[in-house]
Amino acid sequence: MSSSAHFPDPSSFQHQSDQFVAWLEANTGVKVNPKICLADLRSTGAGRGVVARTNIPEGEELFSIPRNLILAVQNSELKNLLGQDVDSLGPWLSLMLVMLYEYSQGANSKWAAYFQVLPTRFDTLMFWSQEELHQLQASAIVDKIGKQGADESILQTILPIVRAHPGLFPPVNGVASYEGDAGAAALLELAHIMGSLIMAYAFDIEKSETEEDDVDENDESYMTDDEDEQLPKGMVPLADLLNADADRNNARLFQEEECLVMKAIKPIHEGEEIFNDYGEIPRADLLRRYGYVTDNYSQYDVIELPLRDICQAAGLSNSDVESQPRLELLEENDVLDDGYVIPRPAPNASLQDIIPAELVILLTTLSLTPEEFEQRRSKNRPPKPAMESNQASLLFKILQTKQAQYGSSLGEDMQLLTSILPPNAPASLDGSARRHKMALQVRIGEKEVLQAILAMLEPLVSGGSLKRSANGDADTRHSKAARV
Ligand SMILES: C[S@@+](CC[C@H](N)C(=O)[O-])C[C@H]1O[C@@H](n2cnc3c(N)ncnc32)[C@H](O)[C@@H]1O
Numbered sequence: 169m170s171s172s173a174h175f176p177d178p179s180s181f182q183h184q185s186d187q188f189v190a191w192l193e194a195n196t197g198v199k200v201n202p203k204i205c206l207a208d209l210r211s212t213g214a215g216r217g218v219v220a221r222t223n224i225p226e227g228e229e230l231f232s233i234p235r236n237l238i239l240a241v242q243n244s245e246l247k248n249l250l251g252q253d254v255d256s257l258g259p260w261l262s263l264m265l266v267m268l269y270e271y272s273q274g275a276n277s278k279w280a281a282y283f284q285v286l287p288t289r290f291d292t293l294m295f296w297s298q299e300e301l302h303q304l305q306a307s308a309i310v311d312k313i314g315k316q317g318a319d320e321s322i323l324q325t326i327l328p329i330v331r332a333h334p335g336l337f338p339p340v341n342g343v344a345s346y347e348g349d350a351g352a353a354a355l356l357e358l359a360h361i362m363g364s365l366i367m368a369y370a371f372d373i374e375k376s377e378t379e380e381d382d383v384d385e386n387d388e389s390y391m392t393d394d395e396d397e398q399l400p401k402g403m404v405p406l407a408d409l410l411n412a413d414a415d416r417n418n419a420r421l422f423q424e425e426e427c428l429v430m431k432a433i434k435p436i437h438e439g440e441e442i443f444n445d446y447g448e449i450p451r452a453d454l455l456r457r458y459g460y461v462t463d464n465y466s467q468y469d470v471i472e473l474p475l476r477d478i479c480q481a482a483g484l485s486n487s488d489v490e491s492q493p494r495l496e497l498l499e500e501n502d503v504l505d506d507g508y509v510i511p512r513p514a515p516n517a518s519l520q521d522i523i524p525a526e527l528v529i530l531l532t533t534l535s536l537t538p539e540e541f542e543q544r545r546s547k548n549r550p551p552k553p554a555m556e557s558n559q560a561s562l563l564f565k566i567l568q569t570k571q572a573q574y575g576s577s578l579g580e581d582m583q584l585l586t587s588i589l590p591p592n593a594p595a596s597l598d599g600s601a602r603r604h605k606m607a608l609q610v611r612i613g614e615k616e617v618l619q620a621i622l623a624m625l626e627p628l629v630s631g632g633s634l635k636r637s638a639n640g641d642a643d644t645r646h647s648k649a650a651r652v
Pocket residue numbers: 169170213214215216217285286287368369408409410411412413457458459460462
C-alpha cells in the first residue's frame with residue numbers, strides 16, 4: 169500500500185475512515201476499545217493502520233466483530249437470490265462473486281461503508297507491467313503470479329454467472345453492460361480488484377462449533393498459491409485494517425464462537441502501531457500477495473531452484489519424468505519436487521540446516537555413474553541424502569547459473585538501491601519508482617542468499633572432487649563432507 173493513489177477517493181480519506189468507524193460501531197455486537205484508533209499512515213506508505221491512543225496491557229481486547237458482520241458467503245443475500253450453490257465455487261471464487269454482488273449494490277449493501285475504505289489499486293504483482301516484472305530478473309516469483317489462470321477462472325466461472333443475472337450484478341463505474349468483449353474486460357478488472365482484496369485482506373474463517381462442518385473440496389482457481397486447506401474466506405472489517413510486521417507483531421485475531429476478537433499479545437505503548445503477522449514469508453511473496461516489502465522480512469528470503477534448471481545444469485536434455493529414468497526413480501519413491509527452496513542461512517547455519525534433503529537426494533541421483541544408477545534402479549532405491557563434493561559441485565554450478573540469470577550483480581544492485589533512495593529521501597515513493605525499488609529489494613535478497621550458499625559450498629567444492637554429471641563424466645578426487 170502506498171499513498172492516496174490506491175484509494176478510490178483520497179480527498180475524503182479521513183471522512184471515509186470516520187464514516188467506516190461510525191458504521192462499524194452502529195452494528196450490534198461490535199466492540200471497539202477506545203484505546204485504539206484508525207490512523208492515516210499514507211505518509212509512511214502504509215495506507216490506513218490501527219494505532220494505540222494509550223498504553224494497552226497484554227491480553228486486552230482491542231475490538232470484537234460479530235460473525236454476522238464478516239463479508240462472507242454465509243452472510244450475504246446472494247446465496248438466496250442466485251439459485252445455485254455459491255459455496256461450491258470454492259473459497260476464492262465464492263467470496264469474489266459475493267464481493268462483486270455487494271459492491272454492485274452500492275449504498276444498498278450492508279458493507280457499503282466498508283468498501284469505501286478498501287483500496288481499488290494495488291502494487292501486487294498481478295498488476296505489474298511486463299517492464300516492471302522484468303525488474304525482478306530471474307526471481308522464481310515471476311512464474312507464480314498466476315495471472316493467466318486467474319483470468320481464465322474469472323472468465324469461465326464468474327462472467328457467465330454475472331451475465332445470467334444482470335439484475336443482481338448491475339454494471340458499475342460507468343460500464344454499460346458486461347456483454348461483449350468490453351463488458352468482459354470491465355468485469356475482469358473489477359473481479360481482479362476483489363481477488364486482490366481477498367488475497368491481501370481476507371482471513372480464513374474457522375467455523376463456529378454450532379455450524380455444520382460441510383467444507384467442500386474445490387479447486388482454488390483464482391490462486392496459484394500454496395493453500396491446501398479449504399476453509400471459507402471472509403473479509404473481517406477493521407481486523408483487516410491492521411498492517412503487518414514480522415518483528416513488531418503485537419496483536420492476534422482469535423476466532424470465538426460468536427465473534428472474532430483482536431487481542432493484544434504484548435504490551436502496546438501509546439502511539440505504537442498495532443500489527444498483525446503474515447507469517448514467515450519471503451519478500452518475493454510479500455510483494456506478490458500484499459504489494460509491499462519491508463526489510464525486516466529479509467530474514468525469510470529464499471532462493472528457488474526449478475527442477476528444470478537443476479536438470480539442465482546436470483546435463484540432462486529435459487526434466488520430463490517419463491523420459492528421464494533418474495527422475496522416474498525419485499518420482500516412484502515420492503522424493504521428487506518441481507522445485508526446491510533454500511532459505512537464507514542464519515548465522516552459524518550449516519549446509520545440513522538449509523539444503524532440503526530431497527534436493528540432496530536429487531543431486532546425488534544426478535551425480536551417480538551409469539553403473540551406480542543401474543544398481544539403484546534395479547533395487548528401486550534412491551540414494552541416501554549425503555552432501556559430498558560431487559553434490560556440492562553440482563549445486564555450485566546450478567547456483568552460479570542461477571546467479572548469471574539475474575543480469576546484474578549484487579554490488580550493482582546495492583549501488584542502484586542507494587541511488588534510488590538516498591538515506592534522507594521520503595519513505596514513500598509512488599508508481600513505477602516504488603515498484604522498481606521493491607523489485608530491487610527482492611532481487612538483492614535473493615542474490616544475497618545465493619552468495620551466502622555459494623560461500624558455504626566453496627570449501628566442499630574446492631577441497632573435493634570435480635563435477636560428475638548425470639552422464640557419468642569424470643570424477644577425480646572424493647572428499648566426504650556434511651551428511652544431510
Ligand atoms: C490487511 S491490509 C492493511 C490495511 C491497509 N494498510 C489499508 O490501508 O487498507 C494489507 C495491506 O496493507 C499494506 N501493508 C500491510 N503492512 C504494511 C507495512 N508494514 N508497511 C506498508 N504497507 C503495509 C499492504 O499494502 C497490504 O497489502
